[in-house]
Amino acid sequence: MLLPFRSLPLLAALLWSALATPAGAQDQGREPAGAAPAPSAAAPAFRHGLSLMGDLKYPADFKRFDYVNPDAPKGGQVRLADDGTFDSFNFVVPRGTAAAGLDLIYDTLMTPAYDEVASEYGLIAEGVSHPADFSSVTYRLRADARWHDGTPITPEDVVFSFEVQTTHNPQRKFYYSHVVKAEKTGDRQVTFTFDQAGNRELPQIVGQLNVLPKHWWTGKDASGKPRDISQGTLEPPLGSGAYRIKSFIPGRSVTYERVKDYWGRNLPVNVGRDNFDEIRYEYFRDDTVMLEAFKADQYDFRVESSAKNWATAYDFPARVDGRVVLEMFENRASATMQAFIPNLRRDKFKDPRVRRALNYALDFEGMNHTLFFDQYKRISSYFFGTELAAAGLPQGRELEILNGVKDEVPPEVFTAVYTNPQSGTEEARRANLREAARLLKDAGYEVKNRKLVDAKGQPFTLEFLIASPAMERVVVFYKPALERLGFDVSVRIVDSSQYVNRVRARDFDIIVAGWGQSLSPGNEQREFFGSEAAGRDGSQNFGGVRDAAVDKLIDKVIYARDRADLIAATRALDRVLMWKEYVIPAWTLNYSRTARWNRFSHPEHLPAYSFAFPTIWWFDAAKAAAIGGGK
Numbered sequence: 001m002l003l004p005f006r007s008l009p010l011l012a013a014l015l016w017s018a019l020a021t022p023a024g025a026q027d028q029g030r031e032p033a034g035a036a037p038a039p040s041a042a043a044p045a046f047r048h049g050l051s052l053m054g055d056l057k058y059p060a061d062f063k064r065f066d067y068v069n070p071d072a073p074k075g076g077q078v079r080l081a082d083d084g085t086f087d088s089f090n091f092v093v094p095r096g097t098a099a100a101g102l103d104l105i106y107d108t109l110m111t112p113a114y115d116e117v118a119s120e121y122g123l124i125a126e127g128v129s130h131p132a133d134f135s136s137v138t139y140r141l142r143a144d145a146r147w148h149d150g151t152p153i154t155p156e157d158v159v160f161s162f163e164v165q166t167t168h169n170p171q172r173k174f175y176y177s178h179v180v181k182a183e184k185t186g187d188r189q190v191t192f193t194f195d196q197a198g199n200r201e202l203p204q205i206v207g208q209l210n211v212l213p214k215h216w217w218t219g220k221d222a223s224g225k226p227r228d229i230s231q232g233t234l235e236p237p238l239g240s241g242a243y244r245i246k247s248f249i250p251g252r253s254v255t256y257e258r259v260k261d262y263w264g265r266n267l268p269v270n271v272g273r274d275n276f277d278e279i280r281y282e283y284f285r286d287d288t289v290m291l292e293a294f295k296a297d298q299y300d301f302r303v304e305s306s307a308k309n310w311a312t313a314y315d316f317p318a319r320v321d322g323r324v325v326l327e328m329f330e331n332r333a334s335a336t337m338q339a340f341i342p343n344l345r346r347d348k349f350k351d352p353r354v355r356r357a358l359n360y361a362l363d364f365e366g367m368n369h370t371l372f373f374d375q376y377k378r379i380s381s382y383f384f385g386t387e388l389a390a391a392g393l394p395q396g397r398e399l400e401i402l403n404g405v406k407d408e409v410p411p412e413v414f415t416a417v418y419t420n421p422q423s424g425t426e427e428a429r430r431a432n433l434r435e436a437a438r439l440l441k442d443a444g445y446e447v448k449n450r451k452l453v454d455a456k457g458q459p460f461t462l463e464f465l466i467a468s469p470a471m472e473r474v475v476v477f478y479k480p481a482l483e484r485l486g487f488d489v490s491v492r493i494v495d496s497s498q499y500v501n502r503v504r505a506r507d508f509d510i511i512v513a514g515w516g517q518s519l520s521p522g523n524e525q526r527e528f529f530g531s532e533a534a535g536r537d538g539s540q541n542f543g544g545v546r547d548a549a550v551d552k553l554i555d556k557v558i559y560a561r562d563r564a565d566l567i568a569a570t571r572a573l574d575r576v577l578m579w580k581e582y583v584i585p586a587w588t589l590n591y592s593r594t595a596r597w598n599r600f601s602h603p604e605h606l607p608a609y610s611f612a613f614p615t616i617w618w619f620d621a622a623k624a625a626a627i628g629g630g631k
Contacts (some may be wrong), residue, residue, distance in 0.1 A: 046127030052118035068272025076619020088232030105239030110207030114607035137203035155184035160214035338514035339583035360436035376587035397568035408549035452486030467499035
């Protein structure tokens with residue numbers, strides 16, 4: 001499920017799942033992609049929310065989410081940080097770098113609850129309706145929904161937003177490719193029609209659409225020049241959300257101020273949130289500089305991605321005396337596949353034996369102990385740590401699904417459990433390298449003059465493309481084992497913009513990247529692993545997976561009939577992706593490591609699926625006074 005723009009800065013995946021098949025639609029889940037919608041009964045009455053898990057937790061007359069503090073004080077500032085720079089306030093176009101925090105100025109049709117796995121409630125929309133076969137969805141907008149200039153939010157704005165995003169953003173165009181029409185169907189109603197039935201996620205992912213003001217983007221700027229949404233801009237855009245842009249220094253900082261007369265401030269979904277008067281983003285050259293800036297109290301909160309930093313970098317006076325708080329929050333909402341991803345578009349990586357050999361060369365246990373202070377676990381599933389991960393041998397419905405692609409997948413899918421090589425001892429490391437050498441020989445390579453060459457005598461070169469200095473030490477640890485096998489290994493470090501451009505253009509051998517997975521996978525799997533996405537620059541099919549069996553299994557996931565069917569289909573997809581050896585799995589920690597200056601408070605009980613900083617936290621004046629600084 002695509003992350004809604006509103007939640008991206010939280011770095012928390014939305015939580016989705018599948019609900020029971022509605023009466024009369026038992027067979028819709030098996031319709032092929034592109035099938036014309038079957039005739040459907042009249043759409044049911046408008047509802048205040050949607051859930052893929054069945055019943056919504058909160059009734060139509062709910063007053064607030066359980067996890068917020070309705071009496072949270074408003075005020076103060078929170079300072080956040082990002083690395084690199086920005087050059088645009090237009091998130092629609094993929095060119096350039098959009099400023100952090102733009103989600104703060106825009107509302108969406110629906111918004112999630114952080115204590116439910118798969119629910120959305122009305123924000124701009126007061127009601128939502130779809131037929132039992134999921135072939136369309138209609139949203140009814142709130143009469144009092146307003147842009148910051150007081151202009152009503154209209155169906156024309158929603159249609160415009162859909163059209164410009166699918167026209168100018170290739171990723172959104174692909175993701176919403178099954179929406180064939182968005183149209184005004186009433187004074188406050190907009191309907192999205194799909195090209196197929198049975199796709200249960202489509203009504204909700206449409207609800208995540210970022211709604212933009214048509215009258216502003218099609219108008220003129222202060223100099224009288226027509227605005228162009230297909231281009232970047234540093235003109236602060238008109239929004240409808242809880243914040244607006246107050247000030248900025250191009251490329252260096254941007255400050256958002258709370259809109260005191262925000263139209264949606266009293267909605268049940270907004271009670272107890274958006275408590276800071278200002279949210280400020282500061283930009284730094286890289287994470288090393290960013291860490292030192294945090295220790296110098298130049299910003300307030302950071303998520304620590306480095307195990308080494310977590311273990312060694314926070315022994316400074318403010319941490320010792322309690323002015324800085326370190327806290328870990330469990331990630332219950334999602335899974336992550338982080339990996340070394342070879343570019344399958346290049347012939348040298350097309351043989352799965354080569355990719356498996358690269359896995360045998362990775363000494364994770366030694367790396368984990370030496371570099372990561374034994375903090376991580378090796379990933380063995382694209383849905384690692386969740387019920388969606390394949391386990392044991394396939395049985396029941398999963399086996400039935402896999403039998404449908406039996407002739408297109410490795411036989412081990414049915415006979416063995418996928419595991420990564422273990423390298424906890426020197427003997428194991430040597431054995432792994434011997435197995436890697438055997439696999440490379442079987443794939444047609446041999447070592448001549450200590451260099452691994454193909455049948456034509458061409459050396460096997462490996463270039464790791466990275467943008468983070470922190471990742472350099474990881475690749476450097478990996479490099480000697482690869483060189484012992486005869487690979488000609490190099491490491492290329494580039495700046496973030498060059499890295500993004502090269503990955504978009506598929507100009508790399510191996511990158512370190514990955515995919516966040518929700519608890520209810522669906523349409524985004526086509527973007528991650530579908531054949532169409534493999535040939536599209538800028539897609540998230542980084543490695544270039546182009547496989548008919550994978551495409552079929554993705555369809556099984558998307559058109560799952562109920563939760564049990566979704567779990568079976570996802571496990572089947574997971575099992576095949578692992579046995580196809582498309583990546584060299586890396587490692588993960590099922591917690592977010594955070595550090596903050598102790599100026600903030602949060603509700604006594606945080607929601608189950610997000611620590612929601614800074615969304616439901618607030619500035620604590622007493623704490624701030626006790627440690628000094630802040631405002």
